[in-house]
Each structure stands twice: as C-alpha cells, then as structure tokens.
Amino acid sequence: MPLFSISALQTNSLFGHNITKLPGPNFRRCSLLRSRFLALSLSLGLLLALSGCQKAADQSASTDSGTGDSSGGSTGSSGTSSKSSLRAALSPKPITVPVDTTIWVVLDESIGSKTSSSGQNFSATLSAPIEVNGRVVIPKGARATGIVRDAKSAGRFKGGAVLSVSLASVAVNDKNYDVQTSDFTQTSKGKGKRTAVMIGGGGAAGALIGGLAGGGKGAAIGAAVGAGGGTAGAGLTGNREIAWPTETPLTFKLLQPVEIKSR
Numbered sequence: 502m503p504l505f506s507i508s509a510l511q512t513n514s515l516f517g518h519n520i521t522k523l524p525g526p527n528f529r530r531c532s533l534l535r536s537r538f539l540a541l542s543l544s545l546g547l548l549l550a551l552s553g554c555q556k557a558a559d560q561s562a563s564t565d566s567g568t569g570d571s572s573g574g575s576t577g578s579s580g581t582s583s584k585s586s587l588r589a590a591l592s593p594k595p596i597t598v599p600v601d602t603t604i605w606v607v608l609d610e611s612i613g614s615k616t617s618s619s620g621q622n623f624s625a626t627l628s629a630p631i632e633v634n635g636r637v638v639i640p641k642g643a644r645a646t647g648i649v650r651d652a653k654s655a656g657r658f659k660g661g662a663v664l665s666v667s668l669a670s671v672a673v674n675d676k677n678y679d680v681q682t683s684d685f686t687q688t689s690k691g692k693g694k695r696t697a698v699m700i701g702g703g704g705a706a707g708a709l710i711g712g713l714a715g716g717g718k719g720a721a722i723g724a725a726v727g728a729g730g731g732t733a734g735a736g737l738t739g740n741r742e743i744a745w746p747t748e749t750p751l752t753f754k755l756l757q758p759v760e761i762k763s764r
Contacts, residue, residue: 595760596638598631602755604668604682605629606645613744614662614689617652623666628750638673638761645671650684655741661690664743668753673761682753689741 606625617623625647631639651665665686670677745751 593763595762596633596636598633598638598755598759598761600755600758602631604631604645604671604680604753604755606647606668606751606753608745608747608749608751611744611746611749612649612652612664612666613742614652614664615654615742616744617649617664619649619651621649621652622669623647623649625668625751627671636763638763639671640673643671643673646677651686655689661688662741662743663688664745666751674764676762678759678761680755680759681757682755685751685753687743689743 605628607628609624609626612621612623623646625645627639627641627643627645630637630641646669647666648669649664649666651663653663655662663686665684667684668680668682670679672678
C-alpha cells in the first residue's frame with residue numbers, strides 16, 4: 502500500500518502535475534531577518550525624526566528665552582538710566598564762589614616767624630559767612646586749613662623777620678575743597694623802627710599795615726585790606742620777631758574760583 506502511493510505521486514509528477522512544496526528552513530530564516538531589518542530601520546527613522554523635532558523645539562525655546570532676556574536687560578538698563586537722569590536733574594547744582602571773594606578767618610593756633618617753618622600747616626575758622634547771590638555757600642564757623650609760605654626769624658633775614666601764609670582748603674558739609682588764595686604777609690625790619698606789611702599776594706593789592714617807632718615789647722597792628730575790607734591783626738615782639746597768637750584775624754582773597762556742592 503505505501504509503495505503504491507509513492508508510485509502514484511511520482512507518476513503524477515512525471516505527467517506534468519504541479520505539486521505544492523512547503524517553504525524550507527532557509528526561506529523562513531531570510532524572511533525573519535528581513536522583517537527584523539525593516540523593523541529596526543523604522544525604529545531608527547522614528548528616533549531620528551523625534552530627535553530632530555526636539556532639537557528644533559529647544560532652539561526655539563532658547564531663542565525665545567534670549568529675546569526675553571535681551572528685552573528685560575534693555576528695560577532694566579533703560580530704567581536705571583532714567584533714574585540716574587532723574588537724580589541728576591533733582592540734585593542741587595554746585596555754586597561757584599568767584600575770584601576776588603574775601604575770606605575772613607581767625608587762627609585756631611598761634612604761629613610766628615621764629616616758631617613756624619615754611620610748608621607747615623595751620624588751622625583756622627571762618628569768622629564770617631561767604632555768600633553768592635544772597636545765598637550762604639560757606640557758613641561762618643567752617644574750618645579752614647592754611648599753609649605757611651615763608652617764615653624767617655629776625656636774626657636770619659637782614660635783621661628783620663618774615664611771616665607769610667595762605668589758605669589751602671576749606672571744609673563745607675564734611676567735604677574739603679582746595680582753594681587758592683592770596684598770601685597774608687608781614688615783615689619787620691630796621692633796628693629803630695618796626696614795620697609790618699601785609700601783601701595781597703599775586704596780583705592782589707597789598708596794604709601797608711603800619712609803622713611802629715620807639716620801644717615797647719609788643720604791638721598790635723590792624724588795617725582794612727583792599728576793597729573787600731576786613732580786619733587783620735598781627736603782633737611784633739620786642740626783638741622784632743612776628744608772632745600771631747590764637748584768634749588773630751587774617752584776611753585772604755580767592756585767586757581761582759571754587760565750586761561748592763550745596764545740599
């Protein structure tokens with residue numbers, strides 16, 4: 502029976518009948534590999550697409566953020582500039598004290614031709630306020646710093662003495678302002694006579710304080726200085742030395758304008 506069946510099949514094959522054959526193992530393996538490769542390709546393409554979308558979204562967000570920051574920075578800078586301009590507009594402008602303004606001070610310490618030396622600083626106090634257009638710019642009582650320009654003892658200057666000073670700075674509202682003033686100078690010379698001269702310094706007019714004759718161990722000298730007036734006092738000792746004690750009034754004139762910041 503089995504032999505007959507095999508013969509029949511072979512006979513049918515020989516007579517041209519088609520016989521369906523089942524796929525072999527190599528065909529199934531190739532189909533599986535082809536399916537896996539297709540799935541892997543699709544997955545890789547999907548990942549690349551998603552990556553591209555994410556990168557574009559990040560770039561867009563970064564651009565938006567940068568634009569926002571730039572806008573915010575510009576707004577902040579503009580606000581700061583506006584505040585600075587407003588403060589500058591509201592802040593009081595400095596007041597200029599003009600040339601030839603007279604400054605009256607009194608000494609806070611004693612100085613003299615014999616006891617002081619050139620370049621030495623001394624302190625003084627304004628005895629009168631300084632006004633500009635009716636407004637007090639430097640009040641009475643403001644502290645000033647002066648400098649001894651020249652100090653020569655009587656025995657070293659042809660038998661006479663020299664004492665010359667000027668102001669270097671003045672303090673207003675806890676701020677020091679440099680000033681350039683005329684010199685206040687006094688000299689004594691001669692054996693029988695003693696003469697004191699106050700010189701305005703620079704181009705300022707000088708004034709002869711007075712001449713003293715005869716004996717006496719001390720004398721006070723005062724005079725009005727220039728058109729600005731003001732009292733100056735000085736003393737000569739018996740040996741022709743110049744001595745200015747504390748509270749001695751001195752007068753100076755500005756040689757250069759000075760700007761004072763007001764409150």
